[in-house]
Amino acid sequence: MWSKIARRAEEYAQVPAEALLRSVETNSLSRAFSLRQVPRPALRTGGLGTTTYSEWCFIIGYWQAFLGTWMPQERPIRILDIGCGVGRQYLSLLPQIGPDDRYVGLDVVSRSIDICRTSYPDARAEWIHVPAGNGFYARDQKGLPAWPIDNAAFDFQLAVSVWTHMGPADFRFYLGEVARTLRPGGRAVMTFFILDERYAETLAERDDGESHLYPQSRSLWIFDRPFPGEPDFFSRQKASVPEVAVAIRETALHALLNELGLTVVHRVSGTWKERPSHYFQDILVLERAG
Numbered sequence: 001m002w003s004k005i006a007r008r009a010e011e012y013a014q015v016p017a018e019a020l021l022r023s024v025e026t027n028s029l030s031r032a033f034s035l036r037q038v039p040r041p042a043l044r045t046g047g048l049g050t051t052t053y054s055e056w057c058f059i060i061g062y063w064q065a066f067l068g069t070w071m072p073q074e075r076p077i078r079i080l081d082i083g084c085g086v087g088r089q090y091l092s093l094l095p096q097i098g099p100d101d102r103y104v105g106l107d108v109v110s111r112s113i114d115i116c117r118t119s120y121p122d123a124r125a126e127w128i129h130v131p132a133g134n135g136f137y138a139r140d141q142k143g144l145p146a147w148p149i150d151n152a153a154f155d156f157q158l159a160v161s162v163w164t165h166m167g168p169a170d171f172r173f174y175l176g177e178v179a180r181t182l183r184p185g186g187r188a189v190m191t192f193f194i195l196d197e198r199y200a201e202t203l204a205e206r207d208d209g210e211s212h213l214y215p216q217s218r219s220l221w222i223f224d225r226p227f228p229g230e231p232d233f234f235s236r237q238k239a240s241v242p243e244v245a246v247a248i249r250e251t252a253l254h255a256l257l258n259e260l261g262l263t264v265v266h267r268v269s270g271t272w273k274e275r276p277s278h279y280f281q282d283i284l285v286l287e288r289a290g
């Protein structure tokens with residue numbers, strides 16, 4: 001109770017502190033042009049868990065480098081940002097989108113799409129609301145509609161912290177949509193919580209102390225709540241609804257990717273597994289068979 005009140009007070013204090021910092025810094029920015037467009041605090045709702053200005057800036061920079069390294073080099077390029085939230089990865093991509101390129105952000109939360117439309121006026125960008133259900137993000141919507149997108153329409157796709165919020169049915173169906181809408185030879189960068197040997201190895205270390213690798217308890221990221229009838233998918237006992245965080249067994253994920261003709265060309269094992277890395281979640285770079 002008191003810690004919640006203290007947290008809320010801290011959030012309120014951050015608003016004027018951030019306004020002051022940003023007004024002082026705006027004219028001094030010399031490289032990171034896109035940071036000028038970071039939405040104000042009340043609009044930064046899409047990136048669950050990392051809503052402070054400084055963490056947003058860090059994450060924008062991280063993905064600018066990672067996506068720039070792995071996106072196909074040919075231009076013009078067509079980019080699909082799945083679960084775009086309020087446009088954080090759009091800001092990472094901004095210095096990399098050329099005049100003839102096309103960027104599409106899609107999300108199940110219509111308010112997030114509205115925020116993107118008004119925050120980022122850009123003729124190269126399009127924002128699509130997909131009225132799919134999600135137990136955490138979109139409880140008022142039901143079903144799994146296909147994306148209003150042609151087959152093989154995109155060269156590059158990204159989904160940052162999106163399949164980590166999907167139950168088994170959504171997870172499978174929308175991975176199929178990735179394979180359908182990615183062109184042969186195209187790439188996708190996606191994050192997951194993958195239950196593998198490294199995860200199993202660290203379970204014994206997961207007491208309630210703070211992790212050395214991220215400022216949360218080591219016991220928070222234990223996936224101990226199986227989905228009924230789905231032995232490969234897990235959520236957390238401590239979460240209010242399963243879609244707060246979803247993990248999949250590595251063998252099941254690889255079988256699914258194989259079936260869909262998606263090959264893993266690069267992987268990053270995240271710090272959530274209590275081992276050093278440069279990102280929190282697991283990242284896969286996938287290529288669709290040509």
Ligand SMILES: C[S@@+](CC[C@H](N)C(=O)[O-])C[C@H]1O[C@@H](n2cnc3c(N)ncnc32)[C@H](O)[C@@H]1O
Nearest residue numbers: 046047048083084085088107108137160161162
């Ligand atoms: C943790 S947020 C990440 C947002 C953004 N990628 C970022 O890193 O700032 C997860 C996003 O996935 C979206 N989402 C959940 N299920 C989805 C689905 N089936 N299709 C598209 N987006 C979905 C949520 O609405 C939310 O915006």
